Amino acid sequence: MNNPPDVSPDPSEHEQYAHDVAHHVKKYMMVGGTLLAFTALTVFLSYVNFGTQKANVAVAMVVATFKVGLVAAIFMHLSAEKKLIYRILIFASFFVLALFWLTYLAWYDPIHH
Amino acid sequence: MEIPYTVSTRPDTGLWNAKVGIWLFLASEMMLFGGLFSAYVFLRLDAEPGYWPHGLLNVPVGTMNTAILIASSVTVVLAWAALKMRQFMRYKIYMGITILCGVIFLAVKLAYEWPQKFEHFGAYLKTEALEKYEPYLGNHHLMEKGLPPRVEITGHLHNRAALNDPNIKEYEIALDPVNADPTNPALDRPHFLYVPPTEKIGTIEKADVERATMFLPTHSAYFASYFTITGLHGLHVLGGVLVFIYLWLPVSTKLYKRNPEHLANRVEVAGLFWHFVDLIWIFVFPLFYLL
């Protein structure tokens, strides 16, 4: 579980709760370290030539997406979120992609070639 | 009159109101930056070869700023965890560090990066003049290697008056390394470390210039996108910092005493916004600084 559990108003349960959350603190630090490492990685990889410009862009975007995934899943607790939030985000993602993709198609399929 | 589910969760959704609200807001922000990024994509794809520059931004500084923002994301979630654990002093410390990181990020951008750009000069040459300035461009060398041509000469402009005075017929530029030594294979691709303009002076006649300005938003589609996207992102960073400051002030201590879970929720919501801002930067950094 990636969320610290909801705090109980009962003070006697607090010690156990604090102990549970301590685990999460460690996880946050580790993810933070990973993100920094991947930042260094993406900078390093940007000086490696993967052939075409498209390939360079793809590599950079894959690394960026991985980092974004970590932030979203762990820091934003998305991996343990409720269904409703997922639904909202799935719709938004779909529409962002539609905006990109359909515009791209309209842009690069003109009637004159 | 109290609105239900501001702190406790509604049974069927499992969420409290502000959490629903912030994710809805973030969904709309996804669309906002989606629109901006799509502009970036189309402007870049449509750019003529050589007209979309590389290596004009300071990568070490950008990397450092990225690290600062990532660190602030870590500290804000630690601040929230501290609140959930009812460790108020620890919360204040982590929140304070977060605010500091945000302020540093903005300061680096506004006091160093942007002004550095405003002081840098670039002149796009007319197509017919490219051959004349081959000593500064090295296009033959690039063509042999299958690399896109250089169409711009950049550096530090010595005679600033030339920008506005029609009587001055040429620009005197302390050339950037890539224009001072254009056939050097080491300079085919941008370097990690930022190298300032060299001592070598290049003189360019205004008649050969298509367009010449300092590196302002008006300079090119690249800088238009760069300043607009980082500017809007910076506004979001500023907004986040202001909210964090509010959550750090004594008025929040009062809320903590009255209803600590409510404060924890507010910090979580503000933190979600902050992570999103970090997320956007994770994309902005490679797209502008590295690629």
Next chain:
Amino acid sequence: MRSYFSGWSMQVPNAQIAVENSRFALEKFTLILSFSFQTMDASTELASRPAHDPHHHDAGHDHHELGFWRKYIISTDHKVIGIQYGISGLIFLLFGFSLMMLMRWQLAYPGQALPIIGNALGHFFGPGSMPDGKMTPEFYNSLGAMHGTIMIFLGIVPLAFAAFGNFVVPLQIGAPDMAFPKVNMASYQAFFVGGVIMLVSFFVPGGAAKGGWTSYTPLAVIADKGEAYHPFFNGQTLWLVGFIFLITSSLLGAINFIATIIQLRAKGMTWMRLPFFVWAQFVTAFLLLLAFPPLEAAIVMQLMDRLAATSFFMPTGLVVNGAAVHVSGGGSPLLWQHLFWFLGHPEVYVLILPGMGIVGEILANNSRKPLWGYKSLVFSVLVIGFLSFIVWAHHMYMTGMGQVIAAFFQTTTLIISIPSVIILSAFFISLWGGSIRFNVPMLFATAFLPMFGIGGLTGIPLAFNSADLYLHDTYYVIAHFHYIVAPGTIFALFAGIYYWFPKATGRVMNEFWGKVHFWPSLICMNVIFLPMFLQGMLGMHRRWYDGGQGWNLANEKVWGLSGFHWNMPISIAAWLMGLAQIPFIINFFWSIKHGKKVNDNPWEATTLEWTAPSPPPHGNFAVAPVAYRGPYEYSLPGHDRDFTMQNEPVQMTERARRAEPEPVHA
């Protein structure tokens, strides 16, 4: 059966009644002390909060009488905010309509001075607008651009979505207020600022924006620039800045609506028991939330183009007035169009869906039977919401898209007509077999049906890019969309105003003058817009101030009637329509204080808002309502009354009857 006809009656209000019937009886809320929502909210348990201190004030949790300022101007109460939006929206609607009435003079009598008021208007709007009472082309363009902008973003969206939504939705779902009352207030204030900026833009040098409500680049980037203009306080720049405020307002509102509908439904108010109006507002909120931001991005970019000389939308090699423009180039005007219409199309569904919701409520109520096909209505409204995001380029058929992508957009555009037809058909079928009573709301609601039908059906030719090749930018398009918004949405909004007026004020509007408002409006709407289809098919071009062969042709040759200028009767009908709104305006304001007083549920409706007092106090319900049944339980067999409200528990006798197989679809 109660008759809703009331003649014109003069009542001398007695002071006591006047005090009691002040529009917002917020003094009543001091009686509402026991707040039963506490049973639903664990956080208010004593363990997690200190004991309630009677002198301790949370925001809104105030037992004292609020001053005028806090009660009416900076209120966080959804009902007050809804009325603020409503009054503002109506005023802007009237203003935008007046702009159009001015335009109609130019179209009917081109180049002629407007008598009596022409000179005064020329002085009012400044030099360059109407010198000697004759309209300049620039001013005509300003009127056109601002008519569109104001009607859509300052008129209909605030009225249909924000006003009705804010007032009605929390009541219909059984909530005490919106989820985020302060955000709600901020949303109105942002809207107000945006509206003021838009109005101010008329009075800066050069006048208001002139590039159409669509602000196509590069024209919009280079417009209103030069020596005669201020670098910032010019029409187009102010339009862009004002728009940012309006978008902010809509986004905040959308977040509020969605969170409220998800989180604050009363106990027993399941999704499939929601009134159709709430579903419509829910989908509308999603459209605003997700479609507006790309336009906001585009507006920021156009502002950069105008203020910082960037080239987001400026192509390379642009020449204006014989001189090359000094920008970097590399931009694309098409980019603006894509980002604009990405909002632009969902926007039109924002304009219609709340109206459909209102009509649904009123049809069910006045036919005394449930809406037919509730599930298909809900399904259709969700499908419309989804599809509306992927049809936008049908506004761009003339931009040179290739066949494949154009075919894609044609297909999705045609598919989206299906749920619209389903909704309209369900409404028609809902009337079948009903006990129909034609009070004023019902008149407007039933008129909506064929008017929207015409509007929707005439959109179908426009969906095909081959037909659009001819019809694009003609008056056919204007007729099509005006049929949907004008005798469509606006009639639905009028219906809603007459319908929910008693809930907001405790009085009904005068029935006779309501009919005097209705019939001329209906007739005029059709006289204005029906001929426009023909004008468009004859080639009359949109947005043109004067001249052009198509314009002459359209003016003279309709049904072989040579020499008959269609623009003249259209304009006269428009002015008559303006006159027909006067009884409405007077009726509206007069009835607030002097209308016939009615009980809390004068229409004998079933939805939850009618269980609250009229007007509802702060917090709406003394005891949190519980929903036991669907929203349209009219004419239930075995009941004395022909309506059963949503909060009436289900009786044992009903359960027994419900266990029997039902011969008729309920």
